[in-house]
Amino acid sequence: MKHLFKFSLCALAFAMSANNGFAQSGETGLKDAYKDYFSIGVAVNMRNIANPEQIAIIKKDFNSITAENDMKPQPPEPAYGQFNWENADKIANFCRSNGIKLRGHCLMWHAQIGEWMYKDEKGDFVSKEKLFQNMKHHITAIVERYKDVIYAWDVVNEAISDGGWQGGRRGMGEQPSPYRNSPLYQIAGDEFIKKAFIYAREADPNV
Structure with a gap:
């Protein structure tokens, strides 16, 4: 699945960097060809929505x-309560427009x-209760800000381990866990996943 995901991203990147002649042609775009079946989506960054050729491709082929x-956790809130919405706002406004x-x-x-x-001023893990407070603070702020334009959220990303040093294997003699051994999991176990979904639904019951 991971290799398939990488392949899909490469394919989209190729399409995004293609000559805009196709985007300006009279041929039916992907989103219109499959409008009766499913949405066609693309991942974008600030360069994509500032490039006229790539904008033309986005408008022609994609409807998501x-x-x-x-919009990942750190870029819009690198420190508690210190929000930087600039890039996320530009992408949201591009979609609105x-x-x-x-x-x-x-x-x-x-x-x-x-x-x-997940850490306090001393660099130690916070309590489970404090983690949940921080999660709710962040999730509420970003979900409420974009609730008029966002139709779905990836609430918890990659909670299941895919191997490597951050994998879910526990200590000697213990059974392996399917969960990624992240700081969030170390503090709260899989309860942090449930809480994230609860906070997201509270912030936008319609998403």
């Missing part, structure tokens, strides 16, 4: 956009997340 990095649906990615992840979420 996902922010590649700018062009009538394109926006998929939120992602509210909780083991990577690209500020340490303030």
Whole structure:
């Protein structure tokens, strides 16, 4: 699955960098060809929505956009309460202006997340209760901000281990766990996953 995902991203990147002659042709775009079946989505960054050729391809072929990095936990809130909405707002406004649906990615992840979420001023893990407070604070802020344009959220990203040093294997003699051994999991176990979904639904019951 991971290799398939990488292949899909490469294919989309190729399409995004293609000559705009195709995008300007009279041929039916992907989103229109499959409009009766499913949405056609693409991950974008700030370069994509500033490039006229790539904008033309987006408008022609896609009816769903996902922010590649700018809505992950750290970029919009690198420190507690210190929000930087600039890039995420630009992507959201691009979708609003062009009538394109926006998929939120992602509210909780083991990577690209500020340490303030799970560590205190001394660098120690916070309590489970404090972690949940921080999660609710962040999730509520971002979900409420974009609830008019986002139709779905990736609430918890890659919670299941795919191997490697961050994998879910426990100590000697213990059974392996399917969960990634992230700081969030170390503090709260799999309860942090349930809490993330609860907070997201509270912030936007319609998503």
